[in-house]
Amino acid sequence: MILGLYNYWVVVVLMMTGFYIVIAQGNLIKKIVGLNIFQTSVFILYISMAKVEGGSAPILTDGISQYSNPLPHVLILTAIVVGIATTSLGLALAVRIKEAYGSIEEDEIQDRDNKEC
């Protein structure tokens, strides 16, 4: 039972790890790393649900009649692209924040903003 759902356990562990990092870390880069782990867990979730027991890779060949579902693979390719775009935008913002504030620590940035007000 527990071993059979191995993939899903990995998904849950990764999801919670990533989510925790996003919330708990004050460093902007680490936050983005956490976000990446969080998104990766969803990729694995999609890939896992595509697996058909005894099915082979979805490539048409002789002698094979059962295939895994290729649709989630395609969907998750799109989601990976979206993830890359998000990561790069996040990192670009972090660079700009470093230039503007001289720091990438959440609390220091907040401090500098509060002083200005």
Next chain:
Amino acid sequence: MLVQHLPVLQVIVPLMAAPACLMLRRSSLAWLFSLIVSGTTFLISAVLLQQVMTSGTIIYELGGWSAPWGIEYRIDELNSYLLLIISAISTVILLAAHTSIEKEIPKDRHTFFYVLYLLSLAGMLGIVATGDAFNVFVFLEISSLSAYSLISLGKDRRSLWASYQYLIMGTIGATFILIGIGLMYQMTGTLNMEDLAKRLPEVAHTRTVFAAFAFFIVGVCLKLALFPLHLWMPNAYAYAPSIVTAFFAATSTKVAIYLLIRFTFSIFGLSFSFTTLPLQTIFLTLGLLGIFSASIAAIYQKNVKHLLAYSSVAQIGYMIVGYSISTTAGLMATLLHLFNHALMKGALFLALGAVMFRIGSTQLRDFQGLGRQMPITMAAIVVGGLSLIGVPLTVGFISKWYLVLAAIENGWWPIAALILLGSLLAIVYVWRIVEAAYFKEPSIDREPIKEAPLTFLVPVWILVTANIYFGVDTRLSVQVAQAASQSLFGVSP
């Protein structure tokens, strides 16, 4: 025939125009081009609405692949109504863009601004037009990613920080939506919305479907800035360039509310969303809490942009309250308020853009004496503010009227009273702007200020006039909102 392809052209035109816009190096050319593109989408959506109202739902199969294998675009009353709101507001706001960004965005980034604007528009139109659940996620990310970049274009360095925070919150929301859609697919093997609606009831008792529903709803609520998930919103709106704020305040949260309505009513169905789960109580509580906490927060703001952003959170509260009544009348009030709120916030934030253009600040203390120095702009803000409060003869009154009516019809007297009490708080924060502008002397050390240029006044007053026009002649908005809410209750299983 071109007319047949209108549902997809609605999305394709701005999507293709965005990279094309990148080739235009001159700022004014890019502006003119974007304006034409946005105007085209507006015309298309007007034709679509007219078609839907006369001959019913339009179904468009992408590439000729029929659903559920292919992706289909489905335009019914609700979709065409939202398409019209988004494209109309976008076009009117673009009218002022050229003047506004001149002072707020460095010259070499003007073209990028229009590219991002068009992408964001394409994303929002796409979310509304599509009938495929995964397509929703893709378009959502197109519009969100361009939104993050647009917000970071603000002059103040805090815009970067606001944009980053929005990026983190928005991505978490979008990923939650992705998980929800994935789990739905796992249980039903389909992504087509119509098909999902047919197959979900068979598996509705499983825990996976509950999880899918929960993930999806939380994700959407992050996007629509429902209290207490609104924390990203005030700063993002306050530090973004004025045009961006006006555009997003009037459209982006509306799109998220559309998603909420579409998935709970058409896909999961009324009985699952509201009977099996305590969604009604949760949303009613959060909506009311949102109205009060955000209105009170708005009263204490020093920056008028912050003030109006908090007021947006409160207005979303009203929409959610109408939604949680979950009767035809309640939903209709929500849909009406979608339309009306887009008109008032569009007008108000655009007028703030004009103030920003002249005095370079939207701090409340800098508003002192503006009533005499910029009379036409301030008059627009006053009318917009009255509309926000819900004074008769403005659109705000119409939506509050239907909302209170829906609550009373349901026997929810205390709720109706609370809604009216919320409006009193709106009087307080609108009064603070009026007081500063009309009853305080301008600070002495300031240069004399001229009225805002015509490029601002025309779009602002188009929106203000719409605020009054649709407050008096409610045929269009009420008729469409009614048809949309009836069809939602009709098709729900």
